Amino acid sequence: MSAGLMAYIWEGLGVTLMLTVFGALLGLVFAFIAGLGRSSNRKVVRGAAMVYTEIFRGFPSLVLLFALIFILPQFGYQLNTLFAGILALALNIGAYAAEVVRGAVKSVPPGQLEAAVALNFTPMQRLRKVVLPQAVVAMIPPFSNNLIELLKATSLVSLVYISDLTFAAQLVRASTGETTLVFLGLLVGYGLIALVLTTIMRLLERLAARRLGRQVPTGLFARKEAV
């Protein structure tokens, strides 16, 4: 393969990683806002959070992406295509992850909150100091799944001509005719990225668990439920 084509691949890899990382970060913001909003005292906030999670979980990322790129401009909003890609992915994955946040927060034993009240923490301090640090440990394994879903969904952006890894591979295939090789390479590429992401999440999980004085087994297939 020529150096020029290889450069496409590297650039595409960069775009895919960027979509994944920024999509995840923005999605995390949506997830926390909506997930915590679901247990807000205020009805409006609860309602808005519910509408977001219920609606955006149902939208296919691709349709959302088309909407952002082709419909928004008709109302006078022209998003940068790459940003539109990140936003569409983040809105979608954020709605799934919001349910993870909500479930994890609910899984913190009520006695923890009661102890925080007994020490007269403010509601914000209860959340920051007691609930979230414990809930985060329970969030990480399902977040890991969300992240892999996100990675896979990034390949959709090639359909709106964002030059991600899939897009670059298509280019290479078109100019070399090496269909089998290119797609096999692509599979291996995504597989490797997924492996790296999963490993990072495992490390995070271990770190978070250790802060709670728990042990998480280290084997690749070992995953123990939190005690």
Added chain:
Amino acid sequence: MTGEDFITFEGVHKAFGKNVVLDDLSFSVKSGERVTLIGPSGSGKTTILRMLMTLTRPDRGVIGVDGDYLYHEKRGDELLPASEAHIRKVRQRITMVFQHFNLFPNMKVLRNVTEAPIHVLGKSKDEARERGKELLEMVGLGDKLNAHPSQLSGGQQQRVAIARALAVDPDVLLLDEVTSALDPEIAAEVLDVLRDIAKTTDTTMLCVTHAMKFARDVSHRVLMFNEGGIIEDGSPEKLFNEPEHERTQAFLRSVIDET
């Protein structure tokens, strides 16, 4: 015990669905008084402590703490529902130790004890740590400052919880069956710690326990609860030696725990 009423329940009513737990309950506790609440399971003892700790709202009635109402604010002659700020202000004087310890697993032992003094009372880190170490020494855990709560036994965890409660300098300490989840010998150790605290402080204490010997040793007064109200109220000598009410006699016979 003389002096002003420090805690007052006036006409407090609480029901869970159709289950009326407390019916028009009134009683008061004086400053520095140590009161033990006894009575059969389900008689509402925990509910009383939880209402004082603002973990359960009464349906009707008012609860006073040193002249302020816990759930109400006085505006002229009117009693209005209290703001969160008002509740926090009154709640500051009260804290509670729970049956299941409820230590924060995301904080090491010393931080469990210092977090509220620093971030709620506004003490300096040094001051809070100094006092935290002192309290942990006092409960016999001076060597566990950097342990995770999960590395401690139940008895040790409860002693940390006691230190954590004392660290916020409470005027009122609520103890809800703090030894019920522990083996008898371990429970005895924890009760010894509490005896020392009772002897050396003038903190007002409301204590729910089945440890009758302990109750006799430390309390000024015992309240016997049954079916939504207090059926007997007196000194431990009076109540344990010559209970008047038939239900009290039956209850005391049924409690074999002599720690």
